[in-house]
Amino acid sequence: MKIIASIILLFSAYSLFAQPSGGSPTGGEPIHVRHADLLSGSDTTGILIRELIGNVHIEQGNVTLRCNRATQYLAENRVVMIGNVKVIQGTVTLSGPSANYDGNTRIASGNQGVKIVDRKTTLTARAGRYSTISAIANFYGTVRAEDDSVAIDADTIEYHRSTENSFASGNVLMQAKYSKAFIVGDSAENYPSRNYSRVTGHPILFQIDTVATSHDSLKISKDSSNTSKPDSFLAQKDTSDKKPDTMTISSVVMESYRGKNERYIATGQVEVVRGGLSARADTVLYGNSDEKILLRGKPIVWYDSTQLSADSINIYVPLKKLKKIEAFANAFSASQDDSLHADRVNQLSGAAITIAVELDTLREVFARGEAKSLYFLVKETEPDGAARHSADSIRITMENSKPEIIRWLGGVNGENIPERMMEGKNKDYYLPSWRWEKTRPKKQVFVGRKR
Known part of the structure; x- marks a missing residue:
């Protein structure tokens, strides 16, 4: 005959003392429940479970878990969270409608939409995981990583919290934040501290310019909303005195240096097309502010x-x-x-x-x-x-x-x-x-x- 014991308690963050899970099998820090509006515990077929409901607050070392509802599996040292989930470690916060947290590996994961915010960087995806030990996030499915200078869309992105570097692969689109330029390719690396990015795998740079057909000076909007949909640049309608003009640069490797003097370096089988002009070279250097294109190597x-x-x-x-x-x-x-x-x-x-x-x-x-x-x-x-x-x-x-x-x-x-x-x-x-x-x-x- 199975014996099921259930205890239902109503308590506040002040009345609920730290409750360890009994220690992890790997000898890591235990998971502590700091608060829940409602707690129920059960022991079914030897599986110890805690159900936590309402304003759930859980901690393990320097990691804080918050959600509307959680199920804690004490023997496995893991927590399943639902509703307004947040996993917080220092400056980084992972959020989503649901997530799992493994106290042994100290990895948080979600597959119903996840988001990470860390200082100037924001990542969103259909699914992802974040290791609180290595401070590395791996996101999958319609991933977008964005900082104050560039936005990257890809099938997968790996983000390193310690350096803020990110590595994207599969169907990559990288877009400069304050210029009408974007790069597509198979994979990309982004190094924010150096304002430097590198795209490989058939990279192509698209520079969409608004060309004045009169003597008016050129004006380019710095509205950050322009970075969200590069397709819209190509669909711009001609005005009475201005029209869109697109330059493309394709190569084996495409490097970009952002900042006041935005520059691109394309190497390997480089081809440039802009209006009635076409070019080919081993290396091409292009700078927005320089207003020139340099071709080197045949x-x-x-x-x-x-x-x-x-x-x-x-x-x-x-x-x-x-x-x-x-x-x-x-x-x-x-x-x-x-x-x-x-x-x-x-x-x-x-x-x-x-x-x-x-x-x-x-x-x-x-x-x-x-x-x-x-x-x-x-x-x-x-x-x-x-x-x-x-x-x-x-x-x-x-x-x-x-x-x-x-x-x-x-x-x-x-x-x-x-x-x-x-x-x-x-x-x-x-x-x-x-x-x-x-x-x-x-x-x-x-x-x-x-x-």
């Missing part, structure tokens, strides 16, 4: 029908508008303007080449330092030979993105080549530094995080 830039390459290239975008492209060392430019004759490619080389752009239209190309040019001539839409020259510098004024006036300055040497000599031999007259990349980067499209 850089190539495409703008309209022009392709530019060199040892290094700088792209200048003041007020988010393309103004100038500078190529340094072994610079070479090629423009394929004749769609009917693919081998008639206009060429320019020099120690440095500068391309000037105005109102999204190529206005001037300037080569300096042992400059050389090859331009194919046309007479009434028909090929009419070519002109090949060298000079200290060459300045080309463009009209409708095509050469209108060419000026050769200093130490000029040149020749005009009749069409009859070039038939079928156009490539024989190419400049010594000729190079051409057929594959142009394409713009990446953000379709939203997978759910």
